[in-house]
Amino acid sequence: MKIRTRFAPSPTGRMHVGNLRTALYSYLIAKHEGGDFLLRIEDTDQERFVEGALDIIYRTMAGTGLIHDEGPDKDGGCGPYVQSERQAQGLYMKYAKELVEKGEAYYCFCDEERLASLKTKVSDDDDAVVISHYDKHCLSLSKEEVEAKLAAGVPYVIRQNNPTEGTTTFHDVIYGDITVDNSELDDMILIKSDGFPTYNFANVVDDHLMNITHVVRGKEYLSSAPKYNRLYEAFGWEIPTYIHCPLITNEEHKKLSKRSGHSSYEDLLEQGFLTEAIVNYVALLGWSPSDNEEIFSLEELVEKFDYTRINKSSAVFDVPKLRWMNGEYIKKMDNDAYYEKALPVIKEVVTKDYDLIKIADLVKTRIEVFPDIKDLIDFFEELPEYDVAMYTHKKMKTNSENSLEVLKEVLPLFEANDDYSREGIEKLLMDYIHAKEIKNGQGLWPVRCAVSGKQSTPGGAYEICEIIGKDETIKRIKKGIEMLNTACEAAKEQ
RNA sequence: GGCUCCAUGGUCAAGCGGUUAAGACGUAGCCCUCUCAAGGCUGAAUCAGGGGUUCGAUUCCCCUUGGAGUCACCA
16 A cells, blocks of 8 residues: 655744654655655634745745645645635535534534633643533534524534543554543534634545545644544544654753744744755654664655654754754855855955955854854954954963064065965965974964954964955054054053 | 653663663863864763562563643634
8 A cells, every 4th residue: 555644734834843844754754665745735724824824835845855746736636735725615514514414523503602611720830721621512402403503594613522431542653552531532623613624624534535544743633633533433434544753842841833933944044054954953853763873865864764763752952963963064065055155144244355265165164054154254354353462372382572573573574475375375484483493383373363363263374364365464463563562562661 | 630641861862671771962171283163082971769570670560750742613
């Protein structure tokens, strides 16, 4: 039997990483076995629909490479793939009525007020949680009463009719058999008063009609799974394989939600993460391969993915590790791809006519995310204000006096020099250092400080001088001499 | 609060009765080195607690504790 999985998002905004991972796992499970991966849009809540959210879904799927075989834009014979369109065909109502006839569902005319009276507050520490359990009030309505209300146009919903005794057991690949008392099963709404199906109902109907074999979804749905089973059984349909994925949480171990912010795929892109790194990292939240590798392309994931190795416990979304992984991907990038990403960021900071490629090369192993570049290279554009104390470095054996000496002696050499290639500068400086018989650091530290104004820089003195060129190098060394002069004189006076 | 699930270092995790309890991120130190990275090496750090079962439990069972999810005309 061919595996068919589906990703069924609601068009309510950006896609947060939990959804992305669900989509990824669905895709991987299908593709690992050469099965089909479908995209279905669950837009049964008209109020929550967000303009443009559909585009985000398509863009995310295409961007991450999770290409669907069937979907709203790719008919595979199970369409339409948008639930509002299916609703318009009266599809869900038809199935709901079938259930009513079987006694597995019933019309409910209870108004908001009555429903509210059913709600009970339960104190959960400081947060007051409101729960409700429908009391089957309308189940006792006679056929005639129902007909009369229907004819009178009284608003109604259709509810699932769950037994109050006995137990229901369902099976999940990851969590095993789970049994609950039927008394726990609320008579959930199947068809809302606006005629739309609820997520729960549409899901079951569509998964069956679309021949979905493996239902992949988040663990937050685990508690509603028994009610699904009752629906399948009521219809006499085959129950698909359930694969509930563990939650992805924030640092506080709470479920990652849209409100957590900065946790959607697009947020991450805006923060400078590469989609390959995001996909790779997210794949490893809740799943691990049998070997020790960690860096995987989507193709490799397809090959390696084994859903029986998915974990049970939730995983914290650890940004530092994502950053590390992103850095690994940056290092692996070929020049074209790297420059395409790096140069625009560099241009934001450096407007001077410098060799931006050289700057890009300098920072490649020093960043984890592209925006990191900015803070690293700002000194190229303009020499920052700095403290002369920087020239004093214990390990380099430098201080204000000998730094001043070095800069003074090196200045004429720079002025006389015309070879500002990296090699040229190296020769100039090393010849000087050898002649003076000092340690490399003693000569190079003051120069690098003068030329960058920073304690630490990507690259060393040679590279920086090469990039900023003769005029700027001389200008900055003079500035250093000037500052050290005043500092040394002030010291003498004391 | 009811129900359900989960429990190996700070984080991701391997382990599926007998191991010196992998590996990765992070972290500490060292090497390299003109700084910062990268790279190399080394270290610290984990089986929540208590009962069983067993010749032997991280591993199987139970309880406790802790955490999470869920309890909508949202998905």
